[in-house]
Amino acid sequence: MPATLKDIAQLSGFSITTISRALGGYSDVSPKTRQRIIEIANQIGYEPNLVARQLRQQQTHTIGFIIPEDTFSDGFFSQLLMGIGHAAAQYHNDVLISTQLPDNEELAAYRRIAGGNRVDGMVVARTRQNDPRITYLESIGLPYVVSGRLAPDEVSDFPYIDVDSQDGVRKAVIHLTERGHRHIALILPPQEMAYTAYRLLGYCLGLDDANIPYRDEYVVTGNLEHSGGYEQTHYLLANFPAITAIVACNDHMALGTMEAIRERGLTVGKDIAVIGFDDIVSAGIATPPLTTIRQPIFEIGERLIQMLIQIIQNQPPKEQQVLLPTTLVIRQTT
Amino acid sequence: MPATLKDIAQLSGFSITTISRALGGYSDVSPKTRQRIIEIANQIGYEPNLVARQLRQQQTHTIGFIIPEDTFSDGFFSQLLMGIGHAAAQYHNDVLISTQLPDNEELAAYRRIAGGNRVDGMVVARTRQNDPRITYLESIGLPYVVSGRLAPDEVSDFPYIDVDSQDGVRKAVIHLTERGHRHIALILPPQEMAYTAYRLLGYCLGLDDANIPYRDEYVVTGNLEHSGGYEQTHYLLANFPAITAIVACNDHMALGTMEAIRERGLTVGKDIAVIGFDDIVSAGIATPPLTTIRQPIFEIGERLIQMLIQIIQNQPPKEQQVLLPTTLVIRQTT
DNA sequence: ATCTTAATCCAAAACGTTTTGGATGTCAAC
DNA sequence: GTTGACATCCAAAACGTTTTGGATTAAGAT
The missing domain is CATH 1.10.260.40 (lambda repressor-like DNA-binding domains)
Structure with missing residues (x-):
């Protein structure tokens, strides 16, 4: 009382x-x-009583973020969340988190949170091809902002912040070809991830720059976890001994790749070069430290919120579609 | 509309x-x-409209969690949060996160969120000595649950879940003495952390078990980050060359310790043994993999919520004060 | 004395829901 | 034809706030 x-x-x-x-x-x-x-x-x-105030004023000063259920140990997600929380606080907003349980229909959480007037806006992450969440948010007219574009063959006509991962992977491949590598494998994210196509594109361009022909059998798909890199690396090295370098599309997989390489009696960075993507904390402290394509995850979270707040306040920013550059962080695996 | x-x-x-x-x-x-x-x-x-419903029913089905501002890269916090979110979802609750900004008075966020009726209950983490947040929550009578007890000399008469870190550190020290180490250093968390005393106690007991005298100069304090372990290790090894083992009170510091050891031309696990605390993801994939005292962070988050939900529903669990065991995960740094 | 103006204050509506305490109608039983 | 019993419905209050559109009073101007 x-x-x-x-x-x-x-x-x-x-x-x-x-x-x-x-x-x-x-x-x-x-x-x-x-x-x-x-x-x-x-x-x-x-x-x-903030609830009463929210009801009366019809705004909540709260931003919604729905976490997929399979994201427990994902360094990317928690870091994004930290960036979101930090920026939101600066605008006197809180963050409402809803974890999606495995058995639930995907949109249920969005309908509850967004449709139920609990938030002023939403940030959606991990876009997939033809993402139904975006369709829904668009249909109810709630402000939202997206981390990551759709695939290159879809129009991404919504506010987003993405990283130029095409260019990132290209830089990585160039870095490798400059060191003489000509048999470079690529471990992609699952098909349905919207950014997969960009990374493949960057890989092709990078090879092209060095006049290396594209070989389909060097390109495989991993599950974005340690195990994905681990398994695919064993497969690759067992079947294509010519390979001297592997680009993994996130750091978790790259670390799995390193382990597999060691298990095969080879030396990471000497026999086989490895490049990851993200630059999560573990990358820098792995041994040897992982060369990786850094994307500024925390900053992405912050900028998403800045953009979202502006949209909520009806001052749509001029730049609604931001492509941030990546940095190739060269450490000791290449 | x-x-x-x-x-x-x-x-x-x-x-x-x-x-x-x-x-x-x-x-x-x-x-x-x-x-x-x-x-x-x-x-x-x-x-x-959930806000209207909340107002009418005087309950929010939401659990509050306030993140200190200095916790961006803390693996512990994000993992705890994931556990919290996961369990909360199972009880059809959402999680309201408020990030505390550096300049703000500490209790301001608690007053706003908890006093402002935005949540049915709160989880407070990172207890410090004589924690004012607990006093406040107690004063307004809002259900809450705590991750971590108060220091041994204070009465923790509130519902909490903690890990028996005293026993954990003791086991670690015993593990070291069994391998012949007699000059074992300890890098403690800052004084104001409530659990610091337990870890020091465990250290003393462990030494005692092996009849090794306690030496004050072997015990230092680090900032819980990579840099803390790094700096204190340089200090320790420079001044007390007899030291052959270092126990760091979290994995971040332990990784810093490993780096410092390498920088001094010594080999981790051979010249100097290292043990961490937490078993965050990075610990397992560090090189060499870090021996560490695991605490089940995700599970702590889950159980906190189970306990909190019961309190909210006025069915206070019999066990309101839970002490979970730690596991010594022996890898290759000892 | 009358009129303006400014300074204070407040009653009532509104936000969208749930819940209480009936009201109304129908049908069977007597 | 009266009485229950049951099924179906609804008006109004309540949750705690903000906001609208005055009301009241006092002071100053004429």
């Missing part, structure tokens, strides 16, 4: 309206009155 | 009450009516 405006009204003898306006800093309440009211409010530990 | 009960009422000719009760599954509405109402609701894409 927390204190309400009504309580202060009764204690002070003023009306609820006046209490509200006094605490709200309006000018139509006399200094003495205001002081008295503030005094009482402090004394009984009044805190405004 | 999302659809409301009123809209359905107007379209169907029934009253708002009936709409509400039809959709709510009450038995006092005829099958035909209910069917018609559901039909219209689906047709216009009705979703209940």
